[in-house]
Amino acid sequence: MNHYKCLVQHEIKFYTDMQLLSRISISCLTLVLLALSACTSPTTQKQPVSMDQNWWKEAVVYQIYPRSFKDTNGDGIGDLKGVLEKLDYIKSLGIDVVWLNPIFASPNDDNGYDISDYRDIMKDFGTMADFDALLKGMHERGIKLVLDLVANHCSDEHAWFKESRKSRDNPYRDYFHWWPAEKGKPNPRISFFDVNNDAWKYDSITNAYYLHYFSQKQPDLNWENPKVRKEIFDMMNFWFDKGIDGFRMDVISIIGKDTTFPPIPAQYANDVFQYYAEGQGNRTHTYLQEMYAQSLSKYNVMSVAEGAGVTDKTALDFVDANRKELNMLYHFEGVSYGYLKGKFKTPDPKGYDLVGFKDIYTKWNDVFAEKGWGTIYLGNHDQPRMLTRWGNDTPEFGTVSSKMLTTFLMTMRATPYYYFGDELGMNNIKFDRIEDYKDIESINNYKIVKDKGEDLQAFLDAQKISARDNGRTPFQWDNTSNAGFTTGTPWLKVNPNYTAVNVQAQEADPNSTLNYFRKIVQLRKQNPALIYGKYQLLDRENPSVYAYTREWEGRKYLVLLNFKAQNAAANLNLDLSNAKIVINNYPDAKPATSLRPYEAMVLELK
Ligand code: ISL
Numbered sequence: 001m002n003h004y005k006c007l008v009q010h011e012i013k014f015y016t017d018m019q020l021l022s023r024i025s026i027s028c029l030t031l032v033l034l035a036l037s038a039c040t041s042p043t044t045q046k047q048p049v050s051m052d053q054n055w056w057k058e059a060v061v062y063q064i065y066p067r068s069f070k071d072t073n074g075d076g077i078g079d080l081k082g083v084l085e086k087l088d089y090i091k092s093l094g095i096d097v098v099w100l101n102p103i104f105a106s107p108n109d110d111n112g113y114d115i116s117d118y119r120d121i122m123k124d125f126g127t128m129a130d131f132d133a134l135l136k137g138m139h140e141r142g143i144k145l146v147l148d149l150v151a152n153h154c155s156d157e158h159a160w161f162k163e164s165r166k167s168r169d170n171p172y173r174d175y176f177h178w179w180p181a182e183k184g185k186p187n188p189r190i191s192f193f194d195v196n197n198d199a200w201k202y203d204s205i206t207n208a209y210y211l212h213y214f215s216q217k218q219p220d221l222n223w224e225n226p227k228v229r230k231e232i233f234d235m236m237n238f239w240f241d242k243g244i245d246g247f248r249m250d251v252i253s254i255i256g257k258d259t260t261f262p263p264i265p266a267q268y269a270n271d272v273f274q275y276y277a278e279g280q281g282n283r284t285h286t287y288l289q290e291m292y293a294q295s296l297s298k299y300n301v302m303s304v305a306e307g308a309g310v311t312d313k314t315a316l317d318f319v320d321a322n323r324k325e326l327n328m329l330y331h332f333e334g335v336s337y338g339y340l341k342g343k344f345k346t347p348d349p350k351g352y353d354l355v356g357f358k359d360i361y362t363k364w365n366d367v368f369a370e371k372g373w374g375t376i377y378l379g380n381h382d383q384p385r386m387l388t389r390w391g392n393d394t395p396e397f398g399t400v401s402s403k404m405l406t407t408f409l410m411t412m413r414a415t416p417y418y419y420f421g422d423e424l425g426m427n428n429i430k431f432d433r434i435e436d437y438k439d440i441e442s443i444n445n446y447k448i449v450k451d452k453g454e455d456l457q458a459f460l461d462a463q464k465i466s467a468r469d470n471g472r473t474p475f476q477w478d479n480t481s482n483a484g485f486t487t488g489t490p491w492l493k494v495n496p497n498y499t500a501v502n503v504q505a506q507e508a509d510p511n512s513t514l515n516y517f518r519k520i521v522q523l524r525k526q527n528p529a530l531i532y533g534k535y536q537l538l539d540r541e542n543p544s545v546y547a548y549t550r551e552w553e554g555r556k557y558l559v560l561l562n563f564k565a566q567n568a569a570a571n572l573n574l575d576l577s578n579a580k581i582v583i584n585n586y587p588d589a590k591p592a593t594s595l596r597p598y599e600a601m602v603l604e605l606k
């Protein structure tokens, strides 16, 4: 079993229940909105703002996977000096915050998500002096730096685990979850990266099993132990004292565990991630409140939870400011949408249904409408390229659909997390052979499919759309060999389209996706309505067009996005005669509700 199957099944169940409800409530809302706009002049209408304004709500976050950004010593692996060298490029994007995937010492079983020393830099990436120079360089340019906190688990090569496995009475024994074998095999727990899906690994040294939700080299830390919590909070403060501006918190939703390890209740049988996040009581929230008191509250920093397994029912528990836990959370419903039930990350050949897509993002907008704050993303290092997965990566539509998706990300009411390379319209590399993949997830799932005698070709075909390595290929700087990423052999192949899709070519082209990104970042930053403004979905049932308004303090914007390769029209009862286009992805656009393939426009309504 895998958690994708679980997520998708959960979503389908949820949607059948919700569809009717949301249809009723949205059509009521539309009526109310229409009535309001008929009798109230938009310029006098004020939207109450029920929340504090914060820098991290107004920020555009740019995520960099350092392994794939820029290599400066020819070993084929991106490094911190590479990020430093490219700071002026990063600054030119207009973004506010950089999130770097883990840069800490690691044997790289899972590309840095297996940390062997939280206070040291991964050798492949450089030294602490490189880090200090990078942080200084960012701050000099007004860019904030967010690091990745990986604290659900560490590496089996971390000193804590090396000690812990030595003997049952070692002082570090309780830093991890051990189950003595004489009690029999513990109740099953699912691992996401294990070839047998088994999260318990037998260790003969002490005749006991240890828990690993991810790979065998990623033992889960025992947050029940106050010493573990203190270690983590001290480590966080170490980095905050160095001046970093926040943490993205890896699977922080699943740190709390019921350490009696009971059988997983039947209701979660198809959704183990949700059991890990929501089914084991309130422990995670107790720990996060302690983290806030011991660390986060002492600094002007941001925190964002990777909300794996978190549903809209409990999301606010993480980010409602009154609870004093975290600032933001990113959910998985959007990126898990459109995969076939029961198959590992296999996209529906018919494509995805836009109405369901709109419902997901609307529902999650509503979660944070009054309290907390959301995030919006379509790609990251765990996802394929957004252009291939959510747009259209053919030569005909690549540029225009890439700009359309960027328009969506930059006009929603949530902090955008924009993945490096999406500004160039990078797309999936679509490897033909398993040998080209480097990611533990693809390699292990291939083994699982093979062992079961299932269809390997179908698995490889699905991976062309969904594999994580698609989003990890080296950044494309120019049209020299290896896209200017390295003078050596890149750790993961470079997408052959780099000769056309690269920074150098796009700098020179005013209509490039790169320059479109720069423009829309400015548009968002200069218009609080696009940040804080109320979001209202329009024309929900439209199968091709995603239309919504954003409204705040007398300003009102209409966003029209055609998600299809055919012409399509929005059905809106809005007067566009005085509307002004503020940004659009076709050169000769006029305010209109009929849209060309993948056309995107943002209109200011007067
Ligand atoms: O990667 C996924 C989907 O392909 C997710 O299921 C992912 O495993 C999950 O979101 C947790 O992700 C985070 O923790 C993992 C690490 O491999 C991911 O890169 C990280 O984002 C273990 O640390």
Ligand code: CA
Pocket (backbone or CB within 6 Å): 071, 072, 073, 074, 075, 076, 077, 078, 079, 124
């Ligand atoms: Ca290097």
